[in-house]
Amino acid sequence: MIQFFKSLYFGRRLFYALFGISTLFLLSFWFEILYSFTWILTSILLVLLFTDIITLYSGSHIDADRILPEKFSNSDENRVEISIKNSYGFKLNAEVIDEIPVQFQKRDFLRSADLLPHNTLSFEYFLKPLNRGEYVFGNLNIYITTFLKLAKRRYVFNKDQMVKVYPSFVQMKKLDFLAMDQKISLQGIKKIRRIGHTMEFEQIKEYVRGDDVRTINWKATAKHSNLMVNQFQDERAQPVYSVIDCGRVMKMPFEGLSLLDYAINSTLAFSNVALKKKDRVGMLVFSKKIDSLKKASARLSQLNHIMEALYNINTGYLDSDFSLLYSRIKKNLSHRSLLMLYTNFEHMSGLKRQLPFLKALAKNHLLVVIFFENTEITKLTEVAPQNLSESAHQTVAEQFAHNKKLMAKELQRHGIQTLLTPPKDLSVNTINKYLEIKARGLL
Structure with missing residues (x-):
């Protein structure tokens, strides 16, 4: 009985009818002829209401399922499918309320649909996560009504489904075609640089x-x-490492994603292309300590190991220790490797503090420093100022944008490969830089 009352709801039509009957009872105080007529309407409404309830609880039922992918791709549209099977012998109207994970902050999800008798209805919707981690779906609530729409019966399905959000493997697959440049692999065209007895x-x-x-x-x-x-x-396979800075400089958000998430998505896409190019890929994550180190390998399973390692990486609030990075690389990476270093510098002073360690890394390895344009500042420089205050802001923004270019020139002056890129173009530009290095035979 308790379950019955928990599942029983009333529709708007019933409340509209009750409001109308109440109004007629009020008017019958002055017009007595309405009194008997109103009681007749009340009786008819009660009969219809009980008929509606009995019909909904007549022994038939509906089945529903929320079909989730094995994992979600961060910063991409992910498909969620809802399937509803109607076992009733008549047409129903259904209102579907899915309890979406709290990370999306979406509390107004509602879909209405007509369920044909003894038929199955499926529809889909898409979610775009902006953070890695575990996302928990709540109840799948379905409210069914007959054509009278006086009463509703509630069904609850799929309690507490969990899906993990991984770095953007969708973006990785989209950029897979960049590894298919047949000209690079043709004999006599690709440049080969041999140093020593490899x-x-x-x-x-x-x-x-x-x-x-x-x-x-x-x-x-x-x-x-x-x-x-x-x-x-x-030796054909060259060791290639993605080195990710997890310090506070990577917390800065652009279009909903932090710089760290952009770097993680790029690492996955870049590692996939490098594996297709027969290189050995590895990964190193650092901040005040070395958070993760995956030695370079050409195995197909290496990509899954990197994805699992990237899944739980988060930024801290302290500056990263580049001296620790240098000592760990010197200790663990004995062969000359390509190091794709994802970090960020906003001021020339910050670059100069780390420059000695970057120069030391570049002596034994091919170092590519990847840092980011501040696209919000770039947008500000492109807007025509309307007053003196906006003109002053634009002057400061132009100075910041110019400093970024000066930092790139400073790194290049010391023989360090540099990539200055907008966050949204990071994956494509990183892969293109890697392909350029392979084509020029620098590694």
Whole structure:
């Protein structure tokens, strides 16, 4: 009985009818002929109401399901499907209220639909998350009514469904085509830069005249009683690392996403392209400490490992320690690698504090410093000032924008590759920079 009353609601038509009947009872105080007529209307309304309730609770039911993807892609439109099956033998009207996760701050979700008898209805809607993490859906509430719309019956489905929001794998798939440049892989066109003896072990074989005696494997020779040599092949896969700064400078938001989220989305897309180019990809995340380090690997599973590691990364409120970054890279990365460093500098003084460590990194590795244009300031410089105050603001904005270009020139002057980009174009520009480096044979 308690469940019955919890599921029973009344429609607007009933309240409109009750308001009209109340008005007629009031008028019957002066016009007595309305009194008996109003009681007849009241009786008819009660009969219709009980008929409506009995019809809704006649033993038939509806089934509904919220179909979620395995994971959501951050900063992209993600599809959510609602499926409703009507087991009643007549047409129903349904109002669907889905309890969307609190992160979206959406409290007015309502969809109305007609349910045909013994039929299934499906519809979809899209959600765009702006933060990584766990998103919990609440109840899927469905209120059904007959054509009378005097009473409603409430159904509740799918309590507490959880979906995880990962870095933008949708963006990664969209940019996958950038790895399909066939010209780069054609023999005789791609530039190859060889430094030293970069060879990978392939197999052990018997010595034949002309083999390098320096490659003799003495242990294998002792076992086989014949001279055995190690055979090597040219090392093709180069180590490529995405280095992400998680300090306070990466908290700045643009169009709903923080700079850190832009960097994370770019790292995933860039790593996918690098794997397609047969390079080994890795990742390092740092702030006041080293938060995560994934050694470079060319395995297909490496992309999933990077995605899982990026899932829980958050910014802090302190400045990052670039001296710690330098010492950890010097200790753990013995081979010359491509380092794509995602960070941000707003003032020349901030760059100069970190410049000695950046120069030290660039001595042993190919370093690309990626930092961001302040697009809000750029917009301000493009607006014609209307008064003296706006003119002063525009002058300051132009100075900030000019400082960004000076910082890029300063890094280039010290032989450090630089990429200054708007946040929304970060992934495309980063991949293009990587492809440029591969084409020029700098790594």
